[in-house]
Amino acid sequence: MATLYVENVPDELYEALRQRAKTNRNSIAAEILHLLEQNVPTPSELKRRRKIFEDLQKTWSAKSSHPGPFPSAEEMIREDRER
Numbered sequence: 153m154a155t156l157y158v159e160n161v162p163d164e165l166y167e168a169l170r171q172r173a174k175t176n177r178n179s180i181a182a183e184i185l186h187l188l189e190q191n192v193p194t195p196s197e198l199k200r201r202r203k204i205f206e207d208l209q210k211t212w213s214a215k216s217s218h219p220g221p222f223p224s225a226e227e228m229i230r231e232d233r234e235r
Contacts, residue, residue: 161169173183193201223231 169180169183173180176183176186178186
């Protein structure tokens with residue numbers, strides 16, 4: 153596993169990270185890793201997101217098995233009463 157050193161972090165940013173880590177009960181290093189994981193997608197994460205997007209596009213573009221619009225609630229209630 154690689155090690156990352158960051159120099160010249162502005163005091164205000166460091167304090168915000170320190171406070172966030174304290175709130176989440178993490179070390180500053182653990183909090184930074186968590187933020188990187190959330191905001192810097194890996195190639196495998198990008199592939200997973202692309203697949204989800206493609207699946208959603210297929211779902212959105214699929215034709216409905218029912219022709220025309222759905223019946224209104226009123227029409228469905230009337231139909232039930234006639235049974």
